[in-house]
Amino acid sequence: MTHPLLSIQGVTKAYPGVVANDTVSFDIQPGEVHALLGENGAGKSTLVKMIYGLVKPDAGRMELHAAPYEPASPHAARNSGIAMVFQHFSLFEALNVAENVALGMEDPPPMATLAERIREVSETYGLPLDPARLVGDLSAGERQRVEIIRCLLQDPNLLIMDEPTSVLTPQEVDILFETLKKLSAEGTAILYISHKLEEIRTLCDAATVLRLGKVVGACNPREKSARELAEMMVGQLLHTPDKGAKETGDVALAVKDLSVASQNPFGTALKDISFEVRRGEVLGIGGVAGNGQDDLLAALSGEMITPAETVRLGHQPVGALGPNDRRRLGILCAPEERLGHAAAPDMSLTENALLTGAIRESLSKNGFLDWARTRGFAETIIEKFDVRTPGPTHAARSLSGGNLQKFVIGREILQRPEVLVVNQPTWGVDAAAAASIRQALLDLATDGAAIIVISQDLDELMEVADRFAALNEGRLSEPRPTQGLTIDEIGLMMGGAHGMEVAHVA
């Protein structure tokens, strides 16, 4: 009789105020590609952290090859043949590829040998990589290759992959899947964490579905429809946003020949970006992480100043204006990073309402603040956008990701923008909140605002955007209507396979 490779039995882990995993049980067979499916906050990350020895379960047990498995640290996990590719990369930007690989290995060979082996493995698996390059200079896709190669060099029995495709173009995803299938054929089991249903249906042999920390189902994903999987995952029927019938008006915002160096040393310079967005229109900007999204937002918000003519609101050049002057004219933004960029974590929601609302909501007079009015504005946001919080005096960081994002987006929408720019509006947000945020963006467009949605979630862009363009190494493709756009065309706009090749393993 054969044992499962890894058996999770009744594992429980509680944090103050939340049970992240509640008596979770499932088995992973050798060579199996096993999906762990669940929404943001369902407890997937906590579970894999326990398997990788980063977190210790409160109760329950794990067995590896039918023997008790209690990793005290990631070192122990790696010694037991378990490797992990992190979602937020566990990489060091100022170190080179070989050094990064060495740090993730238990017994790395001398640097010269290691560099040779990195070349070999990267060749074999079609993941080209130069061991001497600084990781900070690599694209998101290349960084992921570093993580994967680091794992492969240790010949793992189980490879954990946390949301690996969120940083890849569709073409790159196809190639990654080929690599994973080869690995699985060689006997390596893969625990594949995702909330992308179609991917799981094409790749995985088995799936365990988590909801609010509990296992709510196990199935063969190939036998289920994406809709059935979604309902298991979310536990309710999802409301798909309606795109109201609308007419697009005049050009609201025009960017022309925008080229600017990045603000941070490892960032991406923007090169010759030109596009227009009209009133009532939603322009979707896709692209893999790290291709200039943050810098594009900074150039539109006014955090980064550019020659005046490069950005125009209607006919008025605004490129040389700072954030407050642009707000006054009606260009509002919601950056990707909620805590620390869009909102100040330790400040109250009232103070965070002031952060961008001071001008358009007249919250200050001659520099003196009207706290009563500010509080009122915060309360309006909380009410209109269904932000779950006991009140506006609470700190931003006490809110869940979805609630804080609703607050941030609501804060901008309620200021009646002429142009709204959002970056990753539903990243890390639960499905219900994501749906309501998308609906709010569409409603705003229906009311005549021009909207730019920068996102790495292609499904989201297809859902909300009228036209689509992609950022690739700081360049923006020609925007095209989303209607009728195929996934292949989108992938090519995003830069195709970026030199990746199908694995050479037989």
Added chain:
Amino acid sequence: MDLSSINPVLLLAALMVASTPILLAAIGELVAEKAGVLNLGVEGMMIIGAICGFAVAVETGNPYLGYIGAAIGGAALSLIFAFLTQYLLSNQVATGLALTLFGLGFSALIGQSYSGIKPPQINDLNIPLLADIPFVGPVLFQHDIMVYFAILLVAVVAYMLTRTRAGLILRAVGESHDAAHALGYKVVLIRVAAIAFGGACAGLGGAYLSLVRVPQWTEGMTAGAGWIALAIVVFASWKPWRVLLGAYLFGGITVLQLNLQAAGVKIPVEYLSMSPYLITILVLVIMSADRGRASLNAPAALGKSFHAAS
């Protein structure tokens, strides 16, 4: 004024001695900063080292035991900083300042009964043969052992940081504590060790001041040497060999201005005395004005607190 009274051999020899305290403190701080810890308490740890070393040397009559005492004293003080910043997650800038203020006061307290005493003498090594080479001999090969120890320490740190796994892990922790933690490295322990090493080195530097360079104990005798050590780490772009260069540059200016004072140059003494500080500022400006890739040597997680979220 008589510039010819300045003897270049003595000047260069004195330069090596004058740079040693800052060199020791700076190389220790470099290791701490490479691990991502900004300890502004160097001045406090140096002065504690100065009095601990002096007291132990006087009590035991053995200057070498004095150095050991100084290293322990400096490390012990740095552990207060380590405990506050690494376990209680206090602000590193504020805690470093507290360390300096406390060190200055506490050293004066310990040192009350040691004013005006001469410490036991440390002999120069006079390395055979080499010491007899004209010019080069007196400049390079007729110093006490700590001068050579400091240089050796720079070499060891340089080797450790660039060529060993321990050094790689240290740099990784300073680059991104979250990633290092995710890979299973004990961020807090590594940082505590780096802080203690920095404290021990600063202690040695302080003891060199009170045992050799001055040599006696006076309150506040470090006179900003700790701050200059901090500046030299920035000047060196976190590279060990450039710390040596920076320390010699500063030592050279100090010695030169002292010689100029002695030679009776027509610049008021006070202006000569402030010149090392002014030149340190100037050098800092030149180094930090370069925002190119060279400045990327600064550890990315420098000064940030680490708390494992899960």
Added chain:
Amino acid sequence: MIRLEKRPEPSQNWALATPVLAVLATMVAGGIMFALLGKDPVEAIRTIFWDPLFHPDFAAFSRPQLLVKAGPLILIAIGLSLGFRAGVWNIGAEGQYIIGALCGAGVGLAFYPLEAFWIFPMMVIAGALGGWAWAMIPGILKTRFNTNEILVSLLLVYVAEQLMASMAVGLLRNPEGSGFPGSRNLQQYASAANNELIAGTGMHWGVVAALIAVIFAYILLNRHIMGFNIRLAGQAPRAAKFSGVKPARLILFCLGVSGALAGMAGLFEVAGPAGQITIDFNVGYGFTAIIVAFLGRLHPVGILLAGLLMALTYIGGELAQFMLGLPAAAIQAFQGMLLFFLLAGDVLTNFRIRLGRAEVA
């Protein structure tokens, strides 16, 4: 095993309680330190904290000293606290204090022996400008060349000390001082003297300025967009930039205000309690003010209280030196210890302490 758990939001109660706890812990630890020095700890603590205010023989002399010492501490700490909140670390207030005193005294002495009502206000302005200009050096270097303001402001203290030494024996030396270093005594020059305003209280113009600064800082931080921007920049620099704050302007503002206030404090001191520029004119107010700022939680009212407390330890320290033979340095160590306990206590504001099983990793 003890572990820390981040609170969802900072605890207001602990933020208020930690300074009190820190003072108590310092009394205990200080008591142990005094016991080790062979002094009766209870008596030492009483001498430091109680006798300056209530001792039948000394209180009459030492009570006014409270305001004399608290004035400059509060004035400097208020300025520093703005910068510390914004993440701008001016630790060279001692230097700005010295330059303020030099400039202010210089203006006063330039008019000697003219008597006119406008001389003293001119001196105050000159003092503030001097401190401001000295603080602008790290400010401009920071904004133009990205140079670390901590190191520059601190190194400039040593430069300022040398400059003062040169002035005391050169430009500002009292021509009638029979060759001794040190300037004329401004106390003996009516138009330039910063005299006690109400006899027996220690209240002088510097104390008045400190109180005004407290009120202004309170309004700035709580009612004005500038104060909001200062807090925002300190807590979330990226959010501040997004909000429209210009970092360079904020840095120059914080350094400028703290420099000007430190410079004013220097002027009030040299024209009042100190009386003249001497080589050892500065006694470390600029550094102690850092402790005052933190002890007062960077809050104007807190700084007011912390300044009074720290002044008390100064006077009590002198008293203990005189009555118990406690070394002068002991009080400095005592103040440093207070800052340690305060920083350690801060953990309670942001974290819960949990007793329980250890986490892996």
